[in-house]
Amino acid sequence: MGLDPGLRRLALGTLLAAYPGPVPPDWAVELVADGLAGHTLFGTNIHRPEQVAAATAALRGGRSDVLVAIDEEGGDVTRLAHATGSPYPGNAALGAIGDVALTRRVYHAIGTELAALGITVNLAPTVDVNSTDDNPVIGTRSFGADPVQVAAHSAAATTGLQAAGVAACAKHFPGHGATIADSHHELPTVDVPPELLRQRDLPPFAAVIAAGTKAVMTAHIRVPALTGDGPATFSRAVLTDLLRDRYGFDGVVVTDALEMRGATLAAGGVAPGAVRALAAGADLLCIGAKVDADLVETVVAEIVAALADGRLDRARVEQAAGRVAALAAWTRTDRPDATAPDGLGYAAARRAVRVEGILAGLEGPLVVQLHAHSTIAEGRVPWGLGPHLDGTEEIRVVATEADPEALRRRAGTRPIVLVGRHLHRLPGGPELAAALAATHPVAVVEMGWPAAWRPAGVRAFVTTFGASHANGQAAAEALGLTAHPGFTR
Known part of the structure; x- marks a missing residue:
């Protein structure tokens, strides 16, 4: 029945x-x-x-x-x-x-x-x-x-x-x-x-x-x-x-x-x-x-x-x-006939970037992005600086599996930009940042929640407060790794 x-x-x-x-x-x-x-x-x-x-x-x-x-x-x-x-x-x-x-x-x-x-x-x-x-x-x-x-x-x-x-x-x-x-x-x-x-x-x-x-x-x-x-x-x-x-x-x-x-x-x-x-x-x-x-x-x-x-x-x-x-x-009520303004999110993301330290001397770096698991709420959405880099070399590694010496050799005389999400609690992340900063000029880009942790010895710590496409673009611009008219470092 x-x-x-x-x-x-x-x-x-x-x-x-x-x-x-x-x-x-x-x-x-x-x-x-x-x-x-x-x-x-x-x-x-x-x-x-x-x-x-x-x-x-x-x-x-x-x-x-x-x-x-x-x-x-x-x-x-x-x-x-x-x-x-x-x-x-x-x-x-x-x-x-x-x-x-x-x-x-x-x-x-x-x-x-x-x-x-x-x-x-x-x-x-x-x-x-x-x-x-x-x-x-x-x-x-x-x-x-x-x-x-x-x-x-x-x-x-x-x-x-x-x-x-x-x-x-x-x-x-x-x-x-x-x-x-x-x-x-x-x-x-x-x-x-x-x-x-x-x-x-x-x-x-x-x-x-x-x-x-x-x-x-x-x-x-x-x-x-x-x-x-x-x-x-x-x-x-x-x-x-x-x-x-x-x-x-x-x-x-x-x-x-x-x-x-x-x-x-x-x-x-x-x-x-x-x-x-x-x-x-x-x-x-x-x-x-x-x-x-x-x-x-x-x-x-x-x-x-x-x-x-x-x-x-x-x-x-x-x-x-x-x-x-x-x-x-x-x-079901009538909805306003409007168009979302172009570039609003990217302009906002630029305003959110915070830089601690000095970005000078970090030109032409090796960009190292650390793998981070996504939550179910986030899903597997692309993130990082990769889509925004203007010819800069980027490699992606798992922090616990990365060999600091191999990364140093890869970088050569170049500085290193280390990109991550929630680095303070990423297994192997803080240790890798410290190891690289011992021999190279390093900038850390934190694209997750900005905790109080700051790695010792790094040249700069850049916080984006998120890992959206707009946040990645803003971070790349702040580091001078992509061109954007009107952005001032």
Whole structure:
């Protein structure tokens, strides 16, 4: 016996699915016609702008107010530019510049590009306060470590996106910035009293709520004082008592991907996780990136079963679907006819570059880029100085496998530019920097989160606050390794 059509449609109205490849398969469009809230686009769905526009048009063929979401943060997390790197610096660079008007312009430009492609929801900005240098999943996705600064830029980013007609989704509530674990792989714990959260992690969320953000995304983190043994995504104390009642948020609560280990470890799977999230107060359930029709139907069946056995109250699911429908209605309003300004992101990235030490005497170097693993959030996006070098030799090595003497011989009389991400915690990175600086003039280019670590003996330390295409161009220009009219060293 099949599911009740009304209950199936109700459950579908709370789900954000995904599909493989550049063309939406029939099942993806059919589910939209049946009531599915929408789909999230990932790098595998993105080939070129005209193809993306055709894909979103196909989804709207299923239903005109379908939600089409994407993680387009700029900086290190980009889907539109996953093949080349983003033309915009990310949040850490914008925070370092400290110009909230610029942050608004950058996010308005990102929103303008998304709107032109038919994308209606941006799963951004990241408003976490990165209070831990060794945070493995936030880092340069954060506007900084100061709650006041992060709050100001978060509000500006939200305003910029939504002025372009794209709904913002601030993440990850109640704050993922103090973790030293990645919730894609495990359930991180932030064992702090609620008062510290209110002082350190929650001000940016208050700011984006005041700015009118349409959505807030949950964090798969455990805060024992609030969530007990489970993640915030499944906590009524966090989603309802704190976010709704204390902070007055009346928009859509979106879960982080329910396929992530931080959620599945606690719930025992995506489908039971969906039920727990709805019961806690979530409205729109992001299933994840690896989704097919069978998985969607499994989640729907679990929600319908939970309505029957009392785990879920129908009024709660109707409330969730109603909020999602209101968001969909907002996305159908007329969008401003605008064009993203050329070069905005590159100009911004130049302003973010910080140089400690002296760049003189570093002409004609050997560029050595150190391999760094990417997080699941970032994906395998190209980064570094390579695309921007004007005839300068570059080699790429793994720090723990690199032979300093071989690199010295390769460099000869040339100075060395050592390029890395999160060098302070990269195995073998600090040791290699010190070994090379003992015999050669060395400049270190840090394209990850800038910790307090500085290698002894280097001629210069260059910080970009991110590894986007724009950040790489700005660093190459600062070092005089590529020509750019108007750039002054």
